[in-house]
Amino acid sequence: MEESMEEEEGGSYEAMMDDQNHNNWEAAVDGFRQPPPPPPPPSSIPAREPPGGQLLAVSVDRKGPKEGLSMGPPPPPEANGVIMMLKSCDAAAAVTKAAPTPTPGSTININTSTSKFLMNVITIEDYKSTYWPKLDGAIDQLLTQSPGDYIPISYEQIYSCVYKCVCQQHSEQMYSDLIKKITNHLERVSKELQASPPDLYIERFNIALGQYMGALQSIVPLFIYMNKFYIETKLNRDLKDDLIKLFTEHVAEKHIYSLMPLLLEAQSTPFQVTPSTMANIVKGLYTLRPEWVQMAPTLFSKFIPNILPPAVESELSEYAAQDQKLQRELIQNGFMRGDQSRKRAGDELAYSGSSACASSRGYR
Template sequence: MEEMEEDAPERIEDENHNCGAEGVSVSSPAQVCVDSDSSSDTCESDSSASSAANGAALLFSSTSKFFLNAMTAEEYRTVYWPKLERAIEHLLTQSPMEHISISYEQIYSHVYKCVCQQHSELLYNDLMWKITSHLEQVSSELQASPPEHLIENFNLALTQYTAALHCIVPVFIYMNKFYIETKLNRDLRDDLMKLFSDHVAEKHVSTLLPLLKKAHSMPFQVKPSTMASVVKGLYALRPDWVPLAPALFSRFIPQIDAPALESQLLYYAAQDKTLQMELSQNGFSRGDQSRKRASEES
């Protein structure tokens, strides 16, 4: 990403944690001059006059500085947002093992200034639009994925997205604190994970779950780590998907089933026997049975 022109501004918060304007430099009292008459400019030596002049200069300097640096909606749209959009695009598309050189301090600086200049709503809406557009593209690519590759490709998409959020959420923390949490009563990461749920996972869950159940019945057809990652990811996104495949989710999510009941012991034994038969039919032997203890052979 190209270098951004401004250094990160000093963060200033008042006692109510409200976002403040950038710091301004103020002349010392000895340097403040006032008009003593219409014909000449002199520096006041009287302490009260100097104090009044200093206060007036401070107010004028602060107000002038704020309005001179005020960011218009057009400036936000043409200068600040394009730089932030390029950074977001880099973060969303880099692979988990790839490192793209981005100055997070400069991104944070731009977010900070947009929030301080009262463009939080614009920034939030643009961020959500950008990520939604990206996720719709991801969903289209998964739609074109062959069924035998869908589980792996979904896992890659979810892994890449969550890795991107580890970078995006921290640099937008100022917007999260002073706009999303305060005015929307929500959290940025929750909102962004809901986008993935709505625009990607929900569109493919009806295809994914049968594939996951089939893969689980044929051990090592899909890597166990991939199976666990996808099932746990779906559960984290939408716990209410559990009833769609309770046996599958219970294999990877602890304590998701109801406690075992003594009255169901025969049922549990039958389930275990069925699983052993399935493993045996798929080429998984029970080991060397000739080494049983004598007590087991009687």
């Protein structure tokens, strides 16, 4: 009884699946718009469906019956392949329509944020709020330090700040800030010199000049990348020359006509100003502007060679008289020439003449 019921149920299910597969096959062929293939001759029709057909039907229709049940004829491979390809294309088109198309603006924002994250972009706000304050503080300390003082700054950190700002295209802004910073400092120095009394004027000018030139020995190397990739390349100048020019314009030019008379007066009075101070100032003025030699050629010739024309034989007596005058002034100020007991008689004049010639040749 139970076996007969199973056979009836199995038969009805097989019949239903035969109709369904047959309808699917016809629909697939109609969709491909090709005429159905001609039926094979009767002698070639097998008595049973080959196992491969059942397996193919099971693998294609995953919601179909279990293995072992009879299936209808499979759809033609060509038509099934084309239909599956068309279905996959339709599915891809549907997914494309469903996904929002990115706008050009959103793509640019993503790339910008990514590149900023990868390259650590320094914006102009970052430069003004973070990087320049570090450079500003270091420059302040370098400009105001005394010779031999220890400055608690990290030269490596400052050098790295300059390098990063140059790489991020902030060289022009950094150069402008540096020039403005040093210009303001030199204007303050000039005002302090104007308020100095005459007896301290030369010494204070020497301190200001030496302090500034010493600061340049540290400032210029720290900004070497800006000098190489901006000032020399785009401005065709040199950072050290620009900074020396700033001192010339804002300090030396404003004080040269007050300073030179004091230097000439000090020259006429030996040791009123120490020789080292006189040498530093005269050499410094010549470095700033060589044309200033014309204001006092004799003064400059005592510290810089080849300022005056070469000595001539007709002027040797004049040179000897100048040398003897200098010796007398030194003796009057307490400077002795040492032990003269071993000198022979008559050597004094010969010594004076030879020393005068030697000193004259050295000055000239």
